[in-house]
Amino acid sequence: MSKDEKNLSPERKAYLKKVRFLNTATWIVRVLILVMFFTVWEIAANLKLIDSFVTSQPSRMVRTLVNLYNNGDLFRHIFLTCIETVAGFIIGTILGTLVAVILWWSKFASRVLEPYLVVLNSLPKVALGPIFIIWIGAGPASIIAMALAISLIVTILEVLNAFLQTDEDKIKLVETFGANRLQVFTKVVFPSNIPAMINALKVNVGLSWVGVITGEFLVSRAGLGYLIVYGGQVFQLDLVMTSVIILALAAALMYQGVVWLQKRLTGEQIS
Amino acid sequence: MNKEIVNVIGVGMKYQSPNGEINAVEDVSFSVERGEFVSLVGPSGCGKSTLLSIISGLIKPTGGKVFIGDEEVVKTSHKVGYMLQKDYLFDWRTIYQNVILGLEIRKQLTPEKKAYVMDLLKTYGLYDFKDKYPRQLSGGMRQRAALIRTLATSPEILLLDEAFSALDYQTRLAVTEDIYSIIKSENKTAIMVTHDISESISMSDRVIVLSKRPARVNSIHDIKFDCPVRTPLKCREAPNFREYFNTIWKELDVHVEG
Numbered sequence: 001m002s003k004d005e006k007n008l009s010p011e012r013k014a015y016l017k018k019v020r021f022l023n024t025a026t027w028i029v030r031v032l033i034l035v036m037f038f039t040v041w042e043i044a045a046n047l048k049l050i051d052s053f054v055t056s057q058p059s060r061m062v063r064t065l066v067n068l069y070n071n072g073d074l075f076r077h078i079f080l081t082c083i084e085t086v087a088g089f090i091i092g093t094i095l096g097t098l099v100a101v102i103l104w105w106s107k108f109a110s111r112v113l114e115p116y117l118v119v120l121n122s123l124p125k126v127a128l129g130p131i132f133i134i135w136i137g138a139g140p141a142s143i144i145a146m147a148l149a150i151s152l153i154v155t156i157l158e159v160l161n162a163f164l165q166t167d168e169d170k171i172k173l174v175e176t177f178g179a180n181r182l183q184v185f186t187k188v189v190f191p192s193n194i195p196a197m198i199n200a201l202k203v204n205v206g207l208s209w210v211g212v213i214t215g216e217f218l219v220s221r222a223g224l225g226y227l228i229v230y231g232g233q234v235f236q237l238d239l240v241m242t243s244v245i246i247l248a249l250a251a252a253l254m255y256q257g258v259v260w261l262q263k264r265l266t267g268e269q270i271s
Numbered sequence: 272m273n274k275e276i277v278n279v280i281g282v283g284m285k286y287q288s289p290n291g292e293i294n295a296v297e298d299v300s301f302s303v304e305r306g307e308f309v310s311l312v313g314p315s316g317c318g319k320s321t322l323l324s325i326i327s328g329l330i331k332p333t334g335g336k337v338f339i340g341d342e343e344v345v346k347t348s349h350k351v352g353y354m355l356q357k358d359y360l361f362d363w364r365t366i367y368q369n370v371i372l373g374l375e376i377r378k379q380l381t382p383e384k385k386a387y388v389m390d391l392l393k394t395y396g397l398y399d400f401k402d403k404y405p406r407q408l409s410g411g412m413r414q415r416a417a418l419i420r421t422l423a424t425s426p427e428i429l430l431l432d433e434a435f436s437a438l439d440y441q442t443r444l445a446v447t448e449d450i451y452s453i454i455k456s457e458n459k460t461a462i463m464v465t466h467d468i469s470e471s472i473s474m475s476d477r478v479i480v481l482s483k484r485p486a487r488v489n490s491i492h493d494i495k496f497d498c499p500v501r502t503p504l505k506c507r508e509a510p511n512f513r514e515y516f517n518t519i520w521k522e523l524d525v526h527v528e529g
Contacts, residue, residue: 169355175329176353177373177424178346187376191363 056237061245064238077243081212081223082250084140088147089208093201095148096155103156104163104189105181117153125149125211129218138219146218147211151204158203162196163189198262205258209251224250276340276460277303277326277428283334283485284321295321297485298335303428308454308461310471313481313489314523319464322486323430326462327351339428349377352426352459354434358417360405366416367392367401373424384423391419395453410438414446418453429454431463435470447474447503468523472515473503480522489522 008016038058044050045057052060068074103110128149132142166189174187216225224247231239284296295318303309313319324330326337328347337344339351352373360369370388374380392398395415405413414435421429434450435443451474454461465471471478472494480489496509506512 167359169357170359170361172329173353173355173359174372174376176327176347176351176355177376178349179376183376187372188361191361194363 053235054237056241060238061242064242068242077223077227078246078250080140081216081225081247082254084143084212084215084223085147085205085208085254088144088151088211089201089204091144092148092151092155092208093204096152096200096204097159097197099152099156100159100163101185103160104185110160117157121153121157126214126218129214132215133219140220142219143212143215143223146215147208150211150214151207154207155200155204158200159193159197162193162200166192195262195266198258198265201258201261202255205255206251209247209254213247274304275302276305277462278338279322279326279335280338281335282322282325282332282337284318284325284330285333294485296325296332297487299481299486299488300335301479301488301491303460303462305427305460306458307477308451308463308475310463310465310475310478311481312465312468312471312478312519312523313486314483315466317481317483318486319466319481320432322481323353323432323462323464327353327430329353349424350427352421352424352429354417354421354429354431356433357437358405358413360413360416360420362405365402365404366397366408369405370401370416370420370423372420377424379424387425388419388423391422395419410442411446411449414438415449415453418450422453422457422459427460429459429461431461431465433465434463436465436467443470444504451503468516468519469507469512470503472512472519473506478515478519480519492519 041050041055042058045052045055065074068077103113125146129142129146132145132149136142136145170188170192171184174184179187212223213225213228216223217229220226224243227243228240228247231237231243279299279301282296282299283294286293286295299322301309311319311322321330325332326339326344328337328344328351331345339348342348360366361372364372367388370392371380371385374384374388389398392401395418397412397416397419400408400412400416405416408416435446438446447470463471463474475494478492478494480492481487482489492515494515496506496511498505498509
């Protein structure tokens with residue numbers, strides 16, 4: 001490394017230095033914004049510039065967090081919400097991809113079903129909540145159904161669209177070798193669309209969170225969505241704010257997980 | 272045995288779409304002898320590629336028939352290998368996995384065939400690259416890999432559909448030379464579609480000039496050069512190359528205006 005550095009031209013060194021400086025500066029400013037935000041919030045609440053009864057304040061949120069932890073409730077709520085999201089996400093992805101495969105396979109089926117998909121796609125899925133509760137019961141199953149309702153149609157449309165945009169000439173190539181429809185799918189359409197499908201996964205993670213939190217708002221007795229709604233009902237803004245921040249962290253972590261998966265899957269092809 | 276290996280008899284093709292009918296090919300007849308290299312030249316969009324797809328059995332003509340040997344073409348034949356405009360090597364497969372694609376699809380991945388593929392890779396200098404991915408190869412090498420993918424299924428007839436048009440001019444000349452010598456040394460019959468007159472003259476034994484859409488056979492030219500060893504580049508230097516070029520160019524031009 002040091003040997004390489006010596007061989008670099010002064011211009012290159014200056015450039016690299018600039019890049020490093022920019023990276024460090026970006027990080028410092030990012031952290032500063034966060035620290036400033038919470039500091040100003042805390043101070044303003046202490047000085048009674050804002051009413052901490054409706055805005056809460058960082059020190060009270062930390063106390064709420066510690067209380068939740070001491071009750072043993074904290075991880076139960078986080079765990080439940082995460083499990084529901086992962087379940088909705090995985091089922092939505094697999095089911096959505098399967099339906100997309102069927103619609104790709106049969107042009108007639110996709111022609112017939114197109115208006116239904118359009119209507120279902122534009123329908124606000126929250127409206128289905130009461131139906132799920134009555135049919136499936138007020139429990140995690142309903143919440144997963146809600147997550148599915150929100151993510152499934154989008155997954156189908158995204159994946160189907162990717163399948164349909166497969167390079168015609170690549171398909172022609174395998175057809176010149178006499179490939180049947182199944183071979184066209186397994187040799188060309190599926191492998192060439194792995195990047196597109198991973199992109200659909202990224203969208204799906206976000207949608208599953210929306211579905212699960214919506215579901216928990218409607219029915220649940222536990223989970224982060226429940227904590228938020230409950231906190232709101234008893235006017236405990238400390239609980240609401242704490243839950244929202246935990247939710248933000250959990251969602252960001254899961255998204256990063258998919259990004260990591262994407263790097264691994266596409267990275268393997270390069271090496 | 273019959274010397275003629277491909278017989279195209281009165282082939283016509285009308286495409287149907289909601290907006291109307293497109294008459295792409297009309298009453299085209301010609302035949303190709305074993306070991307011959309034949310080019311189809313014509314203005315862009317005249318239906319040349321349609322004609323190749325018909326010969327390969329990818330699409331059914333709306334009129335006429337195509338015979339390969341004594342068999343009528345009704346679906347894609349194992350005797351035919353197709354080369355498309357670009358190499359279309361799959362970037363998620365290694366070079367080796369790419370060249371065995373055809374064998375894989377036909378479920379012919381026998382040890383003998385694998386050995387044959389290895390021989391081809393060795394002969395044409397791609398053996399050391401067999402575990403690399405397409406993006407790690409140059410344009411010329413990729414084209415070679417695409418040809419080996421076609422040769423791996425041991426076709427008797429090669430159909431080249433503007434097979435070099437995606438390459439830049441320098442590479443194109445080199446690749447033409449390369450692919451021509453491989454086709455000749457493997458003793459294959461070839462039918463090439465191109466809009467490049469020079470390319471068709473430099474490679475072919477016969478040039479078939481097609482009219483603009485709907486494609487009909489306009490004229491057929493036998494190409495003969497006096498060079499002792501015939502290669503596309505040598506032909507380009509031959510004195511009668513110009514003459515052939517001018518004749519064919521005029522024929523195409525007349526039809527563009529007409």
